[in-house]
Amino acid sequence: MADHDTLSPEKERQILNGAARVFALDGYEGASMSRIAAEAGVSKGTLYNYFAGKADLFGAFVQRECATRMTLLFDDIDDDAPPEETLTQVGRQMIIMLTSDTGLLMYRMVVAEAAKFPELADTFYQAGPARALARMAGWISRMCAAGRLRVEDPEFAAEQLFTLMQARLCMRRRLQLIQSVSEDEIEAVVQSGVRLFLRGYGR
Amino acid sequence: MADHDTLSPEKERQILNGAARVFALDGYEGASMSRIAAEAGVSKGTLYNYFAGKADLFGAFVQRECATRMTLLFDDIDDDAPPEETLTQVGRQMIIMLTSDTGLLMYRMVVAEAAKFPELADTFYQAGPARALARMAGWISRMCAAGRLRVEDPEFAAEQLFTLMQARLCMRRRLQLIQSVSEDEIEAVVQSGVRLFLRGYGR
Amino acid sequence: MADHDTLSPEKERQILNGAARVFALDGYEGASMSRIAAEAGVSKGTLYNYFAGKADLFGAFVQRECATRMTLLFDDIDDDAPPEETLTQVGRQMIIMLTSDTGLLMYRMVVAEAAKFPELADTFYQAGPARALARMAGWISRMCAAGRLRVEDPEFAAEQLFTLMQARLCMRRRLQLIQSVSEDEIEAVVQSGVRLFLRGYGR
Amino acid sequence: MADHDTLSPEKERQILNGAARVFALDGYEGASMSRIAAEAGVSKGTLYNYFAGKADLFGAFVQRECATRMTLLFDDIDDDAPPEETLTQVGRQMIIMLTSDTGLLMYRMVVAEAAKFPELADTFYQAGPARALARMAGWISRMCAAGRLRVEDPEFAAEQLFTLMQARLCMRRRLQLIQSVSEDEIEAVVQSGVRLFLRGYGR
DNA sequence: GATGAATGAGGGTTCATTCAT
């Protein structure tokens, strides 16, 4: 999407950072290239030297965020740890990501523009949720093989786990009903969700 | 939000119907007051006699839609029916609503504009999810009292139930990854979710 | 081209007059809608209430000018008058039209944009030169029938007559070599051209 | 116009060749300095080292084209040949030049921009039409002296001859009504024009 | 001398809003 024989990687970052701030506040449609330029500290013309247009800039922004966020959600999964521990850790990190300012922003914009930019939503899905689900499903399969879980459809179970983590906090953040989440709140959601999951799929 | 010493309730309805069609197709930013006026069959000036502006019209539209859609999700709950049956029926209707064109549209718009119109998101939440959760939590409490479920936090359990229904289909619809859902797909999600719920909270 | 269920004929005229002044100075590409709006004394938005865009405005302008100019070039042709008289009178009016500010402007713009707006050039041709040629050819035919001229191809003879009128003054005006033409200059060109024509085609 | 203590004549030629291609396709307003730079294979900065700006570059381009095209329209005039033959040959070459792609292009651009670049139109006139007219007028004078023509104003007669050659084909090409001209069409126009000219001015 | 990234004024166009009718 973005031109990656890019003129100056530093300036591209600068632009994307500015764009992130503006997109965050105003959404895709609401964001103006003028404001993004001002926020990024470059001229409007420079925006168009780095990105083909607004849609392209938005795409590059989404792609970068996905790539950034998705790393290390599962970096230190230890198959020998008790399932409860792994589930708790993964669930916690997922909630943290989904309720973070940028995570929230990404979700909002991708959902809002999915009808207009379906390929963007797909990019987002592949770079984010799909990878997370694949990893989780893999882990569940291994736990089944090890006799520690009993799951018929690991992929779907992974989805259930992730949706359970979205109870209460995620929805409220998405609807701007709350401005932040505390560690205690997160812990409560994670524990309850993990317990439900294990009662259903544990051994 | 809207002026409720309203000039002519009939004309207000007429405008909101036009607005609904346009917002549905184009979203908030994409909708133009001209198109809404044309679609509603009134002049642009009349729009401003009934609503203070675009944001106000949007608010009134969301409010009315919420009120309209949210009715009777639970109209025929029978406390004597087996819990599994009730859960299945409620879950099924929830998925149908969330993946319907209008349900999806509402969700997208409210989430998209939550940062800009927080009070709108709140309206939506109160008129929709909050009422559904309250009803469900009430039913769970009654089931606990009847010794048919064992739940510590009925309100939260209700949220978990609803999030479980959002696995797979809802997310994919929201991201425009799929264009429709089949009854079989719905049934699979509902059954798996209800089973998980009952294994955790049943008796 | 222009919307002729026009909002206010007076304002449309006002806009077209402003457009004429700006197009005259800057040509099609060089003219800006902002300047046209300012020159016409209306807002930019109003321009777009009356015309679909710049190309449409330009088209309407060309059409109006053609319609205006072309009338009465031949209104009072009297078939009983001596051919020399008729030719002189028509030739004189033709030079006057071609060297007038608007006539010049029209020619410049239509020729300049013919590659980009061929249908415009065609409109111009049909509304202007084609009609003039047809009328002239008709007159020539009648003069032949009356035994006062001897012409094989009346249509082509008409073209030759008109091109003869373009010697000296028209080209120089088109190239901005001169800013105006005097009546004496016109008379000289007309007489010389008519004499040449009659020596060749007269009887 | 162009800086003639020029940095490298070779590079200047290179730039003008690129400019010619772009101006030919897009006209003055439509041509962009970026495209010209790319087409010429130099950087945009270099353009500005050789030419003061777009207008200056355009001027240099027109000047060079005039100098190039105008040569040898009359190189082989033989005063002993019959006037009809000479006139036919000159007329034919004139039509060919005026209806050629480049001739047409030059005419269009110079006429289009005459109001904005009057000195440019003058350059064009001096380099092209003026020289052609002077040569032709000279030949006519010599023919008069030799008793083969009888013309009062040789200069003006030369203009009439040239305008007669512009009947039909030139106008239609200029208005993009036709895309090409055949030899037969040219011959018809030349013969008819020459005959008319000789009936009027021959002896 | 040559480069091309950066600039920012200006391009055509849209549209929420106003107000005279």
Add this chain to the structure above:
DNA sequence: AATGAATGAACCCTCATTCAT
């Protein structure tokens, strides 16, 4: 109460020009 013509700020984007390298 209803109209819709008029407004003008703001939109995205282009491009002639400059200047640090």
